[in-house]
Amino acid sequence: MNAPSPFATRVTAQLPDWLVKELPRYNVPLPTAEDRVRLVNALAARNYKEGNGGPFAALVVEHSTGEILSLGVNVVLSSCLSSVHAEVMALSLAQTRLGAWDLGAAGGRELELVVNWRPCTMCYGALVWSGVKHLLLAGDGPECEALTGFDEGPMPSDWRAELKGRGISVTSGVLRDEAIAVFAEYGRSGAIVYNARGTGSRRQD
């Protein structure tokens, strides 16, 4: 629909072509936590080199079997949208596939968000509203911000308890060193840090 006005009426974000081409190979389950985190670490490492956005990737999987419902990477740069972090993409793509805004109502299956580090403030909130029941992280310490220069935003003082109180479990510390190695490599690369501060490209650290 073309609106007879200067206003945009539709928002679209899509996975990069390199990932779309790889998707058929991911139609197999990832039984262990290590399998799942290994994949997000690998996708994160490739994503920034391809120029789509930061070194972040996420999956939505069925918690018990590891069936992959969706894969997401950060596409802030390629989409010109500051909100399409990896977690928002993975959650939104799973909801698009299932036709459901509540992933907690998805056929009685418990779904899990897998990320290569603790989500930023925005994605932390997005996780809460999505309906996933489990969060699996490579890690959650200050290393990501320190090594990449990204501001991950202010978090509530007890972010784990706030999730637990809403029925969401947290597992962290799986292939942590491998995740940190990606951030360190990113930090040395001079890639764009897209935290908006009116600069568009200047590092914050």
Add this chain to the structure above:
Amino acid sequence: MNAPSPFATRVTAQLPDWLVKELPRYNVPLPTAEDRVRLVNALAARNYKEGNGGPFAALVVEHSTGEILSLGVNVVLSSCLSSVHAEVMALSLAQTRLGAWDLGAAGGRELELVVNWRPCTMCYGALVWSGVKHLLLAGDGPECEALTGFDEGPMPSDWRAELKGRGISVTSGVLRDEAIAVFAEYGRSGAIVYNARGTGSRRQD
């Protein structure tokens, strides 16, 4: 592009038809804070009655002139996406229009996000990453959650100072009673509260 796999590769959210039809009338500036909040209160009141999502609306305007860059409403229900709150829609539509992920780099203009209540945790983060320099709210107290039944999520202990430290001003308490009246009406309506908890439709309060 059709992916040869079961995975979704693209996320799309759009404004509802009723709002698209009204857009030409909003191609005029809103000089005062009251003008701006009056519009989001009115759009919020209509939005839930049309069935698109919750009673929330947002604008991105030029802070000094009130020129409207984008209008957003909550389209969680009509899009089947839990992340497309009014603020995310308004910010993303402004970025789509300008072709820029950083609204702080938009031609030297300072942009403002206008919302009919304090953003939830997710939208609070989305605001920080968007590049807007000002936040204008009808209000920010517990009334929204108390009257509507929505969980707005855990916030950092000093959410205003965290914004100020990132160069974002906050103005709150403009047409506050009118905003509360919309939430009260919504609360009495029995409309869907879409905080995901595996229920899909049950009220949390």
